[in-house]
Amino acid sequence: MQTFQQYIGGAFDDGSARFESIDPATGQAWALMPEARADDVNRAVDAAETAFVSPEWAAMTATQRGKLLMRLADLVAEAAPRLAELETRDTGKIIRETSAQIAYVAEYYRYYAGLADKIEGAHLPIDKPDMEVWLRREPLGVVAAVVPWNSQLFLSAVKIGPALAAGCTVVLKASEEAPAPLLEFARIFDRAGFPKGVMNVITGFGPDCGSVLTSHPKVAHVAFTGGPATARHILRNSAENLASTSLELGGKSPFIVFEDAELESAVNAQVSGIFAATGQSCVAGSRLVVQRSIKAAFLERLKEKAENVVIGPPDDMATEVGPLCTEKQRQHAQDLISQSIDRGARLVTGGTLPDRDGFYFPPTILDCSDAPEAPCVTEEFFGPVLSVVDFETEADAIRIANDTRYGLASGLFTRDLTRAHRMIRAIRAGIVWVNTYRAVSPIAPFGGHGLSGHGREGGLEAALEYTKIKSVWLRTSDDPIPDPFVMR
Incomplete structure (x- = not known):
């Protein structure tokens, strides 16, 4: 059987344990996957946090981040046939669809590569004549991206692309049902030239992996695609770290x-x-x-x-x-x-x-x-x-x-x-x-409400999901500050 490894801190390893992945076309095991447990999750989050504050990433300009994403897009396009083959083998999705979809996934990374240096703040026409006030958009921090097995390269791109464009770092949890394509994607990402730990790829089961990740105190945001039942667990877990969430939960359209x-x-x-x-x-x-x-x-x-x-x-x-x-x-x-x-x-x-x-x-x-x-x-x-x-x-x-x-x-x-x-x-x-159906583009956001979740993926709106606002006040007067007991 083929074997795959997880990707933590820029290095590949076998994980705490192994489990078999089943080929849906035959019902038989075809590959061994790394099973991440709490220690692996902690290492991945620590690697992402270290990368987030490191000069190699934190001091990188938005334009430089965009160039790395463009390089990643080219590598994904080049590897699309191999990724499509793995997704078909591990999920049972037909090769006609995986080939076309993964080739298009590169366009999502290209879109966010171009958007990286266009995530702007704002100048405020403040009502105080001796003040200049502006808003900065800054990255949230470590993002836990949790994706299902269906359309996983696409559903990862709409999280990884905007998160990295905004300056965040990522721990990507692939579905334990069919993780092969994303574990292979980690090898492609490794060649793109990002600093170590900017993205980490793991897979594993709920209590020992997913729950540990989404409740981790160093995780600032959880981006999840899946079902409402799992989303409820994630929301409960996020009460531990007060992480923000974006949830895409399917529908009955x-x-x-x-x-x-x-x-x-x-x-x-x-x-x-x-x-x-x-x-x-x-x-x-x-x-x-x-x-x-x-x-x-x-x-x-x-x-x-x-x-x-x-x-x-x-x-x-x-x-x-x-x-x-x-x-x-x-x-x-x-x-x-x-x-x-x-x-x-x-x-x-x-x-x-x-x-x-x-x-x-x-x-x-x-x-x-x-x-x-x-x-x-x-x-x-x-x-x-x-x-x-x-x-x-x-x-x-x-x-x-x-x-x-x-x-x-x-x-x-x-x-x-x-x-x-x-x-x-x-x-x-x-x-x-x-008068059409099932059309997508990196330019257009998608998402829903109710049991379909909240937040948006795709478009500028997705990039803003991974930023926080900082208000900056600059006093322009050289006069002494007036009465200190009165709020300005």
């Missing part, structure tokens, strides 16, 4: 289709929104909210496409849907489908496990128009399962779209421009895609 929509585009976008990445996406369009007058026609086209999706080995370029990452996920999907059918949902297609090794699950559609409270409508599957609810009026569409505890993403298909603007204002979500 509505995909709204009006009768005037261009149906072929809407169907293709819905396929992308729920079946691409085998549905393992935080922005998966998992709730189809379709106008009743076109529901039958829309479902007919969608069912045909779902049943013709190519399910196969994730390393085959012809494959469109690969396995889920873990057996636990597959069982979760089966359980929710059974519960939903018991509550009145109707199986349109899918739901039956294919006869093959690995954690495969077929594209599945459930008609829940008569069961709007079924678990498949309210709970996140993190798999290729679509729940369908119909509506009659625009007001119905808004009510159904907003009937969720989540608030991350949404899709809207209509050719009526005035309706589109009304819907954009009414939908409670951090992202609204109109």
Whole structure:
């Protein structure tokens, strides 16, 4: 089996223990991973804190930080094929997607490389004539970046890029489910020329690794992507260090289709929104909210496409849907489908496990128009399962779209421009895609509210998440200070 190492203080080591990583396409172990425990976590945080205050990093200009990030971007682009191969092997994501996505990840580092010396303070028009007052934006300190296994190079870039651009240092915890790509990324980072300890990469399990990291007294900020249950633990842990947090927690995104929509585009976008990445996406369009007058026609086209999706080995370029990452996920999907059918949902297609090794699950559609409270409508599957609810009026569409505890993403298909603007204002979500879906860019922030978390990743807003404001007061008068017992 292949073996991987953790990266602490600019050096690689085996960690306190080892554990096996499972290939989702076969269900068999394929690699040995380093398991970080409390001592490893403490070493990583200490290395990051030492680097944060060291002259090699703290005295570096923002422009110099940007040049290092640009070098990192070039190295990521160069290594994209190897990283894509590892992500496909360790997570089961199809090579078509990992290859394209990781190649684009380099653009995130380039964006933040250019932004590094453009994180500005401000001069205040203060109401005291003998004072000059300005604001400085300064780095927060040590950042704990905790990422899941899905889209992990991307989800790391939207944390590492802005954090380093702002001048922070990072301890990156890769998911224990499939850490190989990020442990390999550490080797690429090591070649970029950053001072030792500026970034550290570990992986491990909750109590001995994640909890120790997020509650560590030297951690200033926790940037987390994952589920609400883990986020609650992180918030409790942050009570120990009073670290600020940014939380991206997934969703149950509505995909709204009006009768005037261009149906072929809407169907293709819905396929992308729920079946691409085998549905393992935080922005998966998992709730189809379709106008009743076109529901039958829309479902007919969608069912045909779902049943013709190519399910196969994730390393085959012809494959469109690969396995889920873990057996636990597959069982979760089966359980929710059974519960939903018991509550009145109707199986349109899918739901039956294919006869093959690995954690495969077929594209599945459930008609829940008569069961709007079924678990498949309210709970996140993190798999290729679509729940369908119909509506009659625009007001119905808004009510159904907003009937969720989540608030991350949404899709809207209509050719009526005035309706589109009304819907954009009414939908409670951090992202609204109109006549498209699942589009991203380093320039555009993303994030949500409710059970989808808080804070933003991507864009200038993300860089500001990693800074703190310092107010500077400079008295310009040479006159003696007036009455010392009166506040100025």
